[in-house]
Amino acid sequence: MKELKLIPDIFLSNFNLSKPYKLTFAVTYKCHYRCIHCNIWRKNPKNELTLDEIDEFSKKYPHFKWFNLTGGEPFLRTDIVDIVKTLKENSKNFIIFNMITNAGFSPSYIYEKTKEIVELKIPRTIIGVSLDGYKELHEKIRSVKGSFERAIETFLLLKNLSRESKNFRTYFGYTISPWNVGNFLKTYFEVKSITKSLSLDDFHINVYHVSPHYYSNINIKFVGWNENVRKEVELISRLKPYIKANPVNFLDNLFLRDMIKFLRTSKTPHSCKALTSSVFIDSFGNVYSCTIWSVKLGGLRENNYDLEKILKSERAIKLKMLIRKLKCPNCWTACEAYQTMLGNVFFLLKDFI
16 A cells, blocks of 8 residues: 555654645636535636646645645646646655545546546545535535536546546545535435445535635634534444445544534644645645635745745744644644544544553
8 A cells, every 4th residue: 555655754743743745735716616605616716826837836845745636626727637747746755636526517527537637547546526415405505507417427427437446536525514414314315316336435524614715705604503513423423334444434434523523612623733744725826724724824926936935934833833732713624634633643542442
């Protein structure tokens, strides 16, 4: 397993000695959906980083081993395959690539582009398909007719591809929000009636967050809905242990377990590893610790595309200390949770000893 090459970074992150080895990168803020829980589609982005600029900053910082590309809708970048290829060529050890799509246009196009990415032979490639509910609910949240059918078709095409390539996996990304809370099982059984071989293993659960600089949805806040979400996550968590055991499912179950803690307390369950293990860059080259805390560390264009210079700045060092102590907005998003769990492995192990 080439994922074992992450172990030195993970080990060092437990002592806050690692460099960021995971990049969350919004390759574009363009989006053709009008989701009611997110305002990314309102950004109307211009002058986003070009392929040459991506090449330049990734050459100067070749230490990322895990790339999480997001948007907007990443497949709206016609050069998406070239972006992944460039990141792979410039990385000393490209081990994991993951991306999420809303499947908002041609499923066959997404399939073909994904196939090209898989052919780059990255050790682990994972592409999720966003799904927010059963047909009527999903289309209400996404504000686009036909979006449910396109999500299902895209998933089925990618599922077939996963059977052909052992290094590729796909799943449904299901975010529990005030608009769909309490509807996961109804959604699951409706999708299962269409796809037949579906299992809970095919769903990755997230919870709704707000962010001024990423989702731009800080004006869409809800109070007192955590309790209902917690009950739904607890139900899903009780069902998931019956899935066959493997490292991915094991981490997913830990993620859900800690999500329950987060929903009870509104506090990140462990010392966060943003800026220790990971960093977020938006489509304009602005560098942040993560997708949630809107404190800008600097811009790539203003710093000669030298990410390391930004990460070593006094501002970044101070922010990293605050993040470790959870003096930040606090969250439990998939973008930050997995490397945070891995960077607190001694605290995780005590629950199993």
